[in-house]
Amino acid sequence: GAVVSQHPSRVICKSGTSVKIECRSLDFQATTMFWYRQFPKKSLMLMATSNEGSKATYEQGVEKDKFLINHASLTLSTLTVTSAHPEDSSFYICSARTSGGGNYNEQFFGPGTRLTVL
């Protein structure tokens, strides 16, 4: 199956700093990438959907100015958590898929990034 990587796998930062997480599709071109957030023992919560070359579409309640998403190429999307605070501590997971069209295309998930804000 297709491989999606995330970097870093774990990051600890001080409150007020910004953190960038990278998501890469290693062996396919991802026209669409998704960013999820997962709290302990909870399900995945979709934060935003990004299409290559376009602005990301954010889910209701997600602050676009706090969670900056860039999808500049078909293999790379980045999530930047700006001015991070302890409540932003979470497990962030990206996924990628090829063109959706009108049909189902499998989303391939990255291994996740654990963010801890002190």
Add this chain to the structure above:
Amino acid sequence: QKEVEQDPGPLSVPEGAIVSLNCTYSNSAFQYFMWYRQYSRKGPELLMYTYSSGNKEDGRFTAQVDKSSKYISLFIRDSQPSDSATYLCAMQLGAQKLVFGQGTRLTINP
């Protein structure tokens, strides 16, 4: 009411048992039904994918979709300790976003 309901468990069974995991949903327009397995501190991986109603079998895993009841199931036969993980159901309408259930934590005891 959540779009997708899944009992979070935890569910603990002995090795070799048959495991039944279930989800219900409210949106009758969902077309694609998936089961993901997620190990601790890892990303989800797709186990089974079914389009519309019916059954699908892959080795020890069987997925069932009953659209008339808005109910999907995943059965695991001859369960192994390595099957211990969180199982997430997910659904999708066309090319739209995935909608996940809460996930069921499963432990298979040797």
